[in-house]
Amino acid sequence: MSESVIGVSRPRVDAPDKVTGATHFAADGHVHGLLHARLVLSTEAHALLQRVERDAALAMPGVVAVLTADDLPLASAGSDRTTEPLARTEVVFAGQPVALVVAESEAAAEDAVEAVVVEYEPLPAVVDVEDAMLPGRALARVLEEDAGGGDLESIHAGVDKGQEDGEEEQLSGNVLDTVHRNAGDATALLETSDVVVSGTFRTPWVYQAYIEPQVATAWLEPNETLVVSTSTQGSFVTQRELARAFGLPLERIRVIAEPLGGAFGGKLALMEPLAAGAALALRRPVRVVLTRAEDFQATNPASAQVTHLKIGARKDGTLTAIAARMIVDRGSNAGWGVEGITSLLVAGPYRWEAHEIRGYGVQTNRFTFGAYRGPGAPTAAFALETLMDELAVELELDPLELRLQNAVVEDDVGVSGNPFPRMGAVEVLERIRTHPLWQSRDSLPDNEGVGLAAGYWPGGNEPAAAVCRVNQDGTMTVVTSAVDMSGVNTGFAAIAAETFGLSPDQVRVVAADTATGPYSGASGGSKVTYTVGKAVLKAAEAAREKLLAAASDELEIAPADLEVVDGVVRAVGAPDHSITVAEISGKALRFGGRYEPIEGHGGSAQTRGAPSVAAHLAHARVDRETGEITLLAHVIAQDVGRALNPALVEGQMRGGAAQGIGWALYEELVHDENGQLLTGSFLDYAIPLAERVPDIDTLIVEVPAPDGPFGAKGIGEAPVIAAAPAIANAVAAAVGIRLRELPMTAPRVWATLEESGA
Amino acid sequence: MPAARQLELVINGERRSAEVEPRTLLVHALRDGLGLTGTHVGCDTSQCGACTVLLDGRAVKSCTMLAVQAEGAEVTTIEGFARNDELHPIQRAFVEHHGLQCGFCTPGMILTASDLLTRAPDPDDATIRRALRGNFCRCTGYQSIVDSVRAAATALREGEAA
Numbered sequence: 001m002s003e004s005v006i007g008v009s010r011p012r013v014d015a016p017d018k019v020t021g022a023t024h025f026a027a028d029g030h031v032h033g034l035l036h037a038r039l040v041l042s043t044e045a046h047a048l049l050q051r052v053e054r055d056a057a058l059a060m061p062g063v064v065a066v067l068t069a070d071d072l073p074l075a076s077a078g079s080d081r082t083t084e085p086l087a088r089t090e091v092v093f094a095g096q097p098v099a100l101v102v103a104e105s106e107a108a109a110e111d112a113v114e115a116v117v118v119e120y121e122p123l124p125a126v127v128d129v130e131d132a133m134l135p136g137r138a139l140a141r142v143l144e145e146d147a148g149g150g151d152l153e154s155i156h157a158g159v160d161k162g163q164e165d166g167e168e169e170q171l172s173g174n175v176l177d178t179v180h181r182n183a184g185d186a187t188a189l190l191e192t193s194d195v196v197v198s199g200t201f202r203t204p205w206v207y208q209a210y211i212e213p214q215v216a217t218a219w220l221e222p223n224e225t226l227v228v229s230t231s232t233q234g235s236f237v238t239q240r241e242l243a244r245a246f247g248l249p250l251e252r253i254r255v256i257a258e259p260l261g262g263a264f265g266g267k268l269a270l271m272e273p274l275a276a277g278a279a280l281a282l283r284r285p286v287r288v289v290l291t292r293a294e295d296f297q298a299t300n301p302a303s304a305q306v307t308h309l310k311i312g313a314r315k316d317g318t319l320t321a322i323a324a325r326m327i328v329d330r331g332s333n334a335g336w337g338v339e340g341i342t343s344l345l346v347a348g349p350y351r352w353e354a355h356e357i358r359g360y361g362v363q364t365n366r367f368t369f370g371a372y373r374g375p376g377a378p379t380a381a382f383a384l385e386t387l388m389d390e391l392a393v394e395l396e397l398d399p400l401e402l403r404l405q406n407a408v409v410e411d412d413v414g415v416s417g418n419p420f421p422r423m424g425a426v427e428v429l430e431r432i433r434t435h436p437l438w439q440s441r442d443s444l445p446d447n448e449g450v451g452l453a454a455g456y457w458p459g460g461n462e463p464a465a466a467v468c469r470v471n472q473d474g475t476m477t478v479v480t481s482a483v484d485m486s487g488v489n490t491g492f493a494a495i496a497a498e499t500f501g502l503s504p505d506q507v508r509v510v511a512a513d514t515a516t517g518p519y520s521g522a523s524g525g526s527k528v529t530y531t532v533g534k535a536v537l538k539a540a541e542a543a544r545e546k547l548l549a550a551a552s553d554e555l556e557i558a559p560a561d562l563e564v565v566d567g568v569v570r571a572v573g574a575p576d577h578s579i580t581v582a583e584i585s586g587k588a589l590r591f592g593g594r595y596e597p598i599e600g601h602g603g604s605a606q607t608r609g610a611p612s613v614a615a616h617l618a619h620a621r622v623d624r625e626t627g628e629i630t631l632l633a634h635v636i637a638q639d640v641g642r643a644l645n646p647a648l649v650e651g652q653m654r655g656g657a658a659q660g661i662g663w664a665l666y667e668e669l670v671h672d673e674n675g676q677l678l679t680g681s682f683l684d685y686a687i688p689l690a691e692r693v694p695d696i697d698t699l700i701v702e703v704p705a706p707d708g709p710f711g712a713k714g715i716g717e718a719p720v721i722a723a724a725p726a727i728a729n730a731v732a733a734a735v736g737i738r739l740r741e742l743p744m745t746a747p748r749v750w751a752t753l754e755e756s757g758a
Numbered sequence: 759m760p761a762a763r764q765l766e767l768v769i770n771g772e773r774r775s776a777e778v779e780p781r782t783l784l785v786h787a788l789r790d791g792l793g794l795t796g797t798h799v800g801c802d803t804s805q806c807g808a809c810t811v812l813l814d815g816r817a818v819k820s821c822t823m824l825a826v827q828a829e830g831a832e833v834t835t836i837e838g839f840a841r842n843d844e845l846h847p848i849q850r851a852f853v854e855h856h857g858l859q860c861g862f863c864t865p866g867m868i869l870t871a872s873d874l875l876t877r878a879p880d881p882d883d884a885t886i887r888r889a890l891r892g893n894f895c896r897c898t899g900y901q902s903i904v905d906s907v908r909a910a911a912t913a914l915r916e917g918e919a920a
């Protein structure tokens with residue numbers, strides 16, 4: 001046998017095109033007769049729309065149309081971003097699209113936006129999420145609309161809503177959803193625990209900050225098919241959303257997902273209804289490409305959250321109970337929120353004897369909440385892992401040992417009520433224990449500290465299919481409709497090559513669209529490698545069966561006695577009896593050929609979850625004079641199931657950790673008291689720069705997922721989750737203060753140092 | 759609207775002409791006028807570096823200058839960076855050292871690295887990170903990009919010595 005392909009680092013399959021500028025992103029395609037649209041955004045956080053005055057704009061050179069909601073052929077009422085891509089009568093956040101200016105050039109559209117005058121009747125802006133919950137408070141949306149979330153919620157993680165709630169709390173109509181998870185008597189258990197710690201934790205709205213702004217292009221084919229070429233995480237879900245918006249049959253909509261310039265959860269069906277609506281209204285091709293300023297204001301960042309948390313333990317370190325009250329700011333998103341997932345993840349990868357957890361999804365006049373890598377998870381981990389550290393101090397236990405002692409193992413029942421599948425919580429902590437940085441934690445200079453934190457992501461499932469086709473020259477083409485957000489295509493090539501018996505450079509992976517491709521859900525929730533990868537494996541197996549049947553006929557050797565190595569089928573033990581894959585394929589793919597094409601279809605419907613857990617170590621220095629935190633080193637250990645391509649896995653781990661560093665130290669979308677965004681550009685909203693991210697040491701831990709392809713599981717979300725609390729715990733170790741709010745900016749750290757007198 | 763005029767540029771070693779308005783930014787002339795879409799737009803505040811090109815060998819953000827300002831200079835975009843159909847050593851290093859994920863920042867990163875390595879053939883990591891401070895990457899955490907630039911520096915020095 002030749003060397004295994006699995007577990008070997010290889011360049012991404014898309015790298016050559018990306019380093020030469022050959023990759024066409026969604027804003028790059030040339031479309032004949034293309035019109036360009038620019039958004040008119042609401043300047044009010046909450047108001048009734050009185051009038052949109054468009055004559056002046058229409059008179060400007062190059063302007064083709066100024067469209068409002070009434071001009072789009074929308075099928076239904078509804079107040080989500082799919083069914084109401086432009087505000088109808090009520091605007092519910094500053095930055096909400098109100099009109100589209102469509103022109104012959106981007107510059108003409110941009111000029112004309114200034115000339116559109118919108119008149120508003122202002123309403124009170126609801127911006128304080130905790131206050132908004134109280135009975136009798138002003139509502140963030142006053143006109144009743146039917147709010148269906150469509151398909152978008154289930155993409156990120158399949159999480160139930162906990163038990164039905166008997167007792168009624170008095171809440172305002174801004175509370176759109178409540179989640180209650182409980183088992184045992186947490187209150188009583190906390191009262192009798194030897195040690196109890198508690199705190200209120202705040203995290204802000206955080207922006208995905210993909211470097212490619214949102215963009216979509218739509219046009220009508222002569223046969224009335226609506227074609228949408230777009231930067232999206234999922235083609236089929238976008239097709240369904242467009243069908244819902246415009247009441248069109250699925251077969252009249254074709255969605256082409258172009259190479260994605262970053263998304264991280266944020267690119268799902270925001271731009272397509274705008275581009276498609278304009279194209280349907282004007283019957284000409286229309287592209288909507290956001291400027292960065294528009295992208296900051298008009299898209300869907302991660303929710304701000306407030307978490308009240310209390311946990312307890314016995315003297316010996318056994319965790320007793322957890323009580324949490326978690327308030328999620330959904331902004332204008334009436335369809336779904338992260339209260340379900342965050343109320344699950346706040347319990348962490350630990351065993352509890354009792355829990356009492358409530359989550360609230362609350363509407364305000366800020367943004368539209370959307371998904372961002374590990375939705376709801378970084379906030380939950382920040383709260384829990386800070387308190388775990390405080391508990392260790394109170395108990396005089398080592399923080400790593402405390403976590404290890406309580407870490408879940410297979411079949412422990414979580415706060416979801418379901419047993420945990422196999423997950424490497426113990427293994428990653430053990431791996432951290434021996435790391436030199438952890439070993440050195442007690443011998444650091446003044447004002448330096450090392451912090452530890454852990455977190456997990458449950459993973460997601462959705463049935464998927466794939467096709468493996470052998471070409472006349474013996475190479476293979478793998479066809480899926482999965483969007484390559486994190487390098488999955490490179491993993492698919494390895495899976496297909498290993499399963500079929502080719503070298504990876506003989507395998508090409510292509511992304512098909514909704515008109516041509518096998519089914520795949522949106523990329524998100526860390527599910528693609530686990531689900532689509534499994535389908536690729538089965539498709540390669542099916543193709544191999546066809547190959548062996550034909551080879552058996554050619555060589556007159558039973559299929560069971562054949563093997564396929566690097567594109568050659570040969571008799572086991574007698575390698576001279578052989579025929580190449582190309583020869584067989586050549587005999588199949590021709591007029592009068594005698595074999596079925598060497599082609600396989602495979603599908604998967606995973607039912608078991610494959611959670612991934614990651615532990616972080618951060619080494620930080622705090623400047624007592626300024627409050628500035630310098631991150632000196634960072635380590636991440638993650639259970640990845642099986643690293644199909646270790647270099648790419650490390651890339652996910654480092655990229656996720658860097659985004660976690662952003663959560664910890666820099667990133668915060670801020671509104672004023674009227675709901676006006678104060679941080680609407682990269683000048684005011686800092687993301688980690690090359691100079692500010694240290695080298696990140698990656699420790700790959702492999703606890704195979706029983707149902708994953710070669711044991712692999714989804715790994716994209718887990719690495720972002722516990723980076724911030726690791727840094728917070730490092731700050732505590734360095735200077736003895738505990739921050740309760742992210743990001744830990746220099747002024748906040750300085751103020752906390754002052755208060756504590758530390 | 760001010761009148762458009764014909765602009766003559768030397769791009770990737772070729773004389774090209776495009777119709778631009780006086781206010782047209784170089785990035786738009788490249789992308790829309792000349793179809794060189796490897797130069798990307800990531801922001802409107804001259805910060806992200808996705809639009810970086812070389813102007814007489816020096817990295818510039820093509821969203822910060824007017825197309826007419828580039829007249830008379832040699833412009834190199836990512837499409838013209840490979841040498842005689844072979845990847846430039848910096849491009850090869852980004853492929854081999856996994857210096858990209860989504861690839862949207864990549865052309866700008868590579869051209870900024872080219873500028874750095876012309877000036878400082880043997881930079882340490884801190885120098886590389888400083889040079890990349892005007893180029894955002896949201897995917898990689900930068901380390902693989904730094905690795906790629908360091909490897910490219912070695913390859914270029916060895917190529918020179920050979």
Ligand code: FES
Nearest residue numbers: 805806807809821
């Ligand atoms: S597009 Fe030029 S710096 Fe961002």
Ligand code: FES
Nearest residue numbers: 859860863895897
């Ligand atoms: S690789 Fe995606 S922004 Fe750098």
